[in-house]
Amino acid sequence: MKHYYIKTFGCQMNVYDSHRIAAILESLGYTAASTLADADLVIFNTCHIREKAAEKVFSDLGRLNLVREERQAAGKDTVIGVVGCVVQAEDEEIARRAPFIDFATGPLTYHRLPEILQKVSRRRGIPLIDTEFPPESKFDFLPANKSMGGCSYLAIQEGCDNFCTYCIVPYTRGIETSRPIADVVAEAKTLVEGGSVEINLLGQNVNSYHGVDAAGKERNLAWLLRCLAEIKGLERIRYTTSYPADIDDELIACHHDLPQLMPYLHLPVQSGSDKILKAMNRRHTSGQYLEIIGKLKAARPDLQFSSDFIVGFPGETDQDFEATLNLIRQVGFAQAFSFKYSRRAGTPAALMPNQIEEKIKKQRLETLQELLFSYQLKFNKESVGKIMPVLFDIKGRHKGELIGRSPYMQNVHSSLAAEYLNRIVNIKITDANVNSLAGQKEGN
Ligand code: 5AD
Ligand code: SF4
Numbered sequence: 001m002k003h004y005y006i007k008t009f010g011c012q013m014n015v016y017d018s019h020r021i022a023a024i025l026e027s028l029g030y031t032a033a034s035t036l037a038d039a040d041l042v043i044f045n046t047c048h049i050r051e052k053a054a055e056k057v058f059s060d061l062g063r064l065n066l067v068r069e070e071r072q073a074a075g076k077d078t079v080i081g082v083v084g085c086v087v088q089a090e091d092e093e094i095a096r097r098a099p100f101i102d103f104a105t106g107p108l109t110y111h112r113l114p115e116i117l118q119k120v121s122r123r124r125g126i127p128l129i130d131t132e133f134p135p136e137s138k139f140d141f142l143p144a145n146k147s148m149g150g151c152s153y154l155a156i157q158e159g160c161d162n163f164c165t166y167c168i169v170p171y172t173r174g175i176e177t178s179r180p181i182a183d184v185v186a187e188a189k190t191l192v193e194g195g196s197v198e199i200n201l202l203g204q205n206v207n208s209y210h211g212v213d214a215a216g217k218e219r220n221l222a223w224l225l226r227c228l229a230e231i232k233g234l235e236r237i238r239y240t241t242s243y244p245a246d247i248d249d250e251l252i253a254c255h256h257d258l259p260q261l262m263p264y265l266h267l268p269v270q271s272g273s274d275k276i277l278k279a280m281n282r283r284h285t286s287g288q289y290l291e292i293i294g295k296l297k298a299a300r301p302d303l304q305f306s307s308d309f310i311v312g313f314p315g316e317t318d319q320d321f322e323a324t325l326n327l328i329r330q331v332g333f334a335q336a337f338s339f340k341y342s343r344r345a346g347t348p349a350a351l352m353p354n355q356i357e358e359k360i361k362k363q364r365l366e367t368l369q370e371l372l373f374s375y376q377l378k379f380n381k382e383s384v385g386k387i388m389p390v391l392f393d394i395k396g397r398h399k400g401e402l403i404g405r406s407p408y409m410q411n412v413h414s415s416l417a418a419e420y421l422n423r424i425v426n427i428k429i430t431d432a433n434v435n436s437l438a439g440q441k442e443g444n
Contacts, residue, residue: 010047147194157203272327
């Protein structure tokens with residue numbers, strides 16, 4: 001029996017891809033190895049969004065090669081594969097930097113793994129690299145998706161046509177494509193039948209979804225959400241990541257009409273300075289962003305927001321940075337992700353003048369995070385005393401502890417019997433810190 005091990009870097013889309021890759025390997029007779037050193041086939045599913053993420057892949061690959069050598073000394077063969085965005089961005093260069101790998105395939109071609117593995121078994125020693133942007137959709141060739149537990153991811157859209165000037169994604173995930181409505185609904189039903197009560201719809205630019213219906217007519221995300229809301233047993237729906245300028249009135253109306261849509265939306269703004277937003281090629285100003293937030297709040301008053309921020313984009317002055325802090329003060333995000341601008345070869349911003357010194361980026365990130373964390377802590381503290389429906393989907397580190405997610409995506413720790421895993425339980429929140437809440441089952 002052959003064993004596989006997949007290590008996932010990067011975003012939720014990569015987590016979803018790894019889940020589907022695992023299903024391909026299982027259809028070929030592989031079973032999951034409990035540790036990397038026990039695996040006959042190791043796959044790294046990689047991220048190229050920032051330099052740090054990409055460099056980590058190469059240092060981890062170096063360590064993996066040592067494991068491969070140790071296994072070889074013990075008479076065991078190890079096939080090493082790399083998939084994902086680093087492959088698409090680095091192409092043949094990956095085989096120069098990690099010559100010991102057996103194959104590398106981009107995020108759009110992993111459905112070819114059965115053929116790739118066959119070819120690899122015949123040509124050991126020469127890495128096989130597949131970075132084609134394929135004419136076919138990988139989704140038409142994958143084994144049926146299986147539930148991930150109480151909460152599953154479902155990719156509905158992939159790639160991006162926005163070309164924000166800092167971003168590598170259009171070059172790694174390609175131009176935007178949307179899966180047909182019927183395929184998404186069928187996959188969602190399978191996930192619910194498999195025990196999922198929550199589905200998180202994924203896409204690099206998910207709210208520009210435009211999949212075709214049975215009649216071949218293009219439909220938007222609002223239409224898809226209303227179709228999914230009909231599925232019995234699907235209690236929670238989320239979608240991520242959204243582009244502010246593509247939030248339309250029909251989508252806003254869904255937040256009012258559909259109780260299944262969770263009251264938490266990840267809506268990256270990146271910067272509060274209109275000058276920087278323009279240089280980033282974003283199709284919104286800070287004022288328009290605030291207007292969209294206002295409309296969404298009017299439709300669903302308890303809606304909370306999270307965002308992504310980049311500090312130290314080329315040309316960012318103290319005033320531009322101050323504008324970002326001001327925007328945060330106006331929205332008061334419940335959660336946020338913030339990054340120092342990272343120069344990505346091949347993107348327009350990498351060639352812009354006035355690149356910002358590392359020291360300033362670091363200072364700005366610290367200031368920004370301090371402000372963001374203060375709002376996050378404030379929001380979490382306000383949850384104390386409330387009763388929240390929490391979907392528990394992970395076993396905690398302590399015995400008898402489960403970890404779940406509140407409607408607002410807060411991590412909630414609770415002492416609960418294992419039978420509550422993958423279920424929604426009403427929890428009275430008793431404690432809060434910046435990263436999580438604690439509470440007990442109501443009535444206990
Ligand atoms: N440098 C820093 N952060 C980046 N992101 C995307 N590209 C870069 C980059 N070159 C951030 C954006 C995006 C999130 C997924 O990663 O904030 O929303
Ligand atoms: Fe990283 Fe973006 Fe690729 Fe996700 S899509 S793995 S965030 S580069």
